[in-house]
Amino acid sequence: MTKYLKMLKKANKIAIFSHISPDPDTIGSSLALRRILISLGKDVDVFCTDNIPESYNFLDDAKAYNGEVKEDYDLLVSVDVSSSNRLGVYEDMFLSHKNSVKIDHHKTSEGFGKVNYVKICSCSAIIVYEISKKLRAKIDEITASLLFMGLCGDTGLFRNNNTDEEAFRVAADLLSSGADIKKIYSEFFDKRKVGNVKLTSHLLLNAKLNDKFGFAIMQVTKEDYKNFDVDTKNDNLANVPNTYLACGYKIAAILKEKEDGIHVSMRSKPEYDVSIIATSFGGGGHKNAAGCTITKTLDKATKDLTKAIENYLKENKNNA
Ligand SMILES: [Mn+2]
Numbered sequence: 001m002t003k004y005l006k007m008l009k010k011a012n013k014i015a016i017f018s019h020i021s022p023d024p025d026t027i028g029s030s031l032a033l034r035r036i037l038i039s040l041g042k043d044v045d046v047f048c049t050d051n052i053p054e055s056y057n058f059l060d061d062a063k064a065y066n067g068e069v070k071e072d073y074d075l076l077v078s079v080d081v082s083s084s085n086r087l088g089v090y091e092d093m094f095l096s097h098k099n100s101v102k103i104d105h106h107k108t109s110e111g112f113g114k115v116n117y118v119k120i121c122s123c124s125a126i127i128v129y130e131i132s133k134k135l136r137a138k139i140d141e142i143t144a145s146l147l148f149m150g151l152c153g154d155t156g157l158f159r160n161n162n163t164d165e166e167a168f169r170v171a172a173d174l175l176s177s178g179a180d181i182k183k184i185y186s187e188f189f190d191k192r193k194v195g196n197v198k199l200t201s202h203l204l205l206n207a208k209l210n211d212k213f214g215f216a217i218m219q220v221t222k223e224d225y226k227n228f229d230v231d232t233k234n235d236n237l238a239n240v241p242n243t244y245l246a247c248g249y250k251i252a253a254i255l256k257e258k259e260d261g262i263h264v265s266m267r268s269k270p271e272y273d274v275s276i277i278a279t280s281f282g283g284g285g286h287k288n289a290a291g292c293t294i295t296k297t298l299d300k301a302t303k304d305l306t307k308a309i310e311n312y313l314k315e316n317k318n319n320a
Contacts, residue, residue, distance in 0.1 A: 004101045004117040005134055011042065011075035017094060018048040018065075018079060019086040024153025024188070026080035027052065029124040031061045032146040033079060033103075036128070036137045045070065049088025053234060058187040061142065069093075076100040080124035084112035103127055122162040125150030126170050141178035148179040152189060161286070196236050199228035203240055203254070210306070213313040215251040216244035217306060219298060222257050232258055238291075241267045251277075251309055255302055261295040264305060272316065277308050 001009070008014075016034055018026040026048075034044045046064050056062040076097045082104060084091050094100055095112060102113030105127055109118045119127055125147040132139050139147070151171055155163040158171070175181065203218045210216070218241065225232050241252030250272050256263040264281070266274040268288045275290040281304075283292020294301040 001134075002117070004103070004115045005131070007075055007099065007101055007115060008037065008077070008131070009040075009135065011099070013070065013073045014042055014044045014075045014077060015069070015073045016044060016046045016077045016079055017081060017087055017090050018046070019081040020049045020088040022048050022050060022052060023080075025123045025125055025150040027056060027059075027062070028146040028148075028150030028153065029103075029128045030079045031059070031064065032125070032143045032150070033077070033128045033131065034064060035061065035140070035143045035146070036132045036135065039137050039140075040135060045073075047090055049090060055188065055191065055234075058183070059146070061146065073097070074099060078102045078104070078113065079128070080104060080106075082106040082108060083110040103131075122160075122164060122167045123150050123154035125154070126166060129170050129174070139174070139177040141180060144174040144177035144179035145181075145184055148174045148181060149184050149188060152184065157189060161288075192236075193230070195229040199224060199230050199235075200237065200240050202228065203237070204243055207244060207252075208306075209244070209249070210310070213310050214249050215253070215309050215313065216241065216249045217302060217309075218252075218254045219302060220254065220256040221298060225257075232256075238265045239267070241265065245269055250313060253305060253309065255294075255298060255305065257298045261293045262298055262301040263291065263293055264301070265289075265291045272313075277305075277312050280308060281305070 014037055016030045018030045030046050034046050037044045045067055047066055052062050052065050076094050078087060078094060081087055084095060087094050100113045102116045103124065104118045105121050105124050107120055129147050148171065151167060155167050158167065208217045237254060241254050244252040245267055251266060251268045251274060253264060253266040266278060268274040270288060273287045275285050275287055278285050278290035278292045281292035281294055283290060285291050
């Protein structure tokens with residue numbers, strides 16, 4: 001048996017850690033691992049530096065987060081945490097503990113655990129699923145639903161480039177184990193607030209469409225956030241540009257006016273690479289989904305970005 005599995009098996013008092021700005025994968029995988037270890041008779045706590053967003057309140061298990069930190073854990077486990085600074089306030093505690101395991105799937109993964117188990121795959125949920133098999137723990141309906149949520153989150157509902165056969169196979173197995181996929185879709189992924197629907201409509205209606213080069217630009221002002229009663233930290237707008245890609249535009253960008261500058265999120269058709277444009281503004285990301293922060297006024301940032309996209313499309317007009 002591999003070292004990290006032996007450690008999980010041997011430990012009795014375990015603390016699990018999710019990453020800062022938690023996403024469905026770190027939450028679903030951490031809570032699922034907690035249930036698996038509890039089913040094996042262990043005492044398990046789970047922590048995250050940031051408060052768990054209210055969108056996870058439909059999960060009873062989310063209440064398990066951030067109880068009292070005990071003195072005598074015999075094992076600390078990080079789940080989906082690529083670098084130690086993403087442990088937030090728990091970084092020092094984790095790094096100084098004599099017995100720690102890091103479980104992760106990221107390509108850019110830093111081995112900060114005493115033992116590190118990193119498997120490059122679409123999400124941490126797949127790794128936790130495999131751990132349950134290796135430890136011969138039963139996956140109950142709730143555990144299956146939590147892992148399914150993680151799988152959906154990191155694969156963008158089985159659409160991102162990391163969606164592979166393994167993701168579908170694990171999803172099928174989770175379904176067999178009773179994952180409540182309807183609940184995960186309706187209570188989490190499809191759930192919207194009225195303000196968000198109205199702001200999305202406003203953005204789509206007021207998008208600047210450049211038909212000469214084939215791109216769309218949307219702007220969200222501070223007033224928009226206020227008028228539509230949308231939380232700037234949790235605005236759920238990053239995928240709004242996709243609507244114009246579906247209409248045939250090559251690139252679509254959204255610029256959001258926030259406290260620390262203009263947050264830009266870009267999406268592109270497969271043959272275009274918006275990470276090049278994002279990088280030129282000090283940002284980064286993937287070929288078809290990238291972002292950056294521009295510390296200028298909204299109008300200046302929009303002008304600069306429009307120019308950059310135009311130049312990129314001019315240079316790449318023969319690529320498609
Ligand atoms: Mn992940």
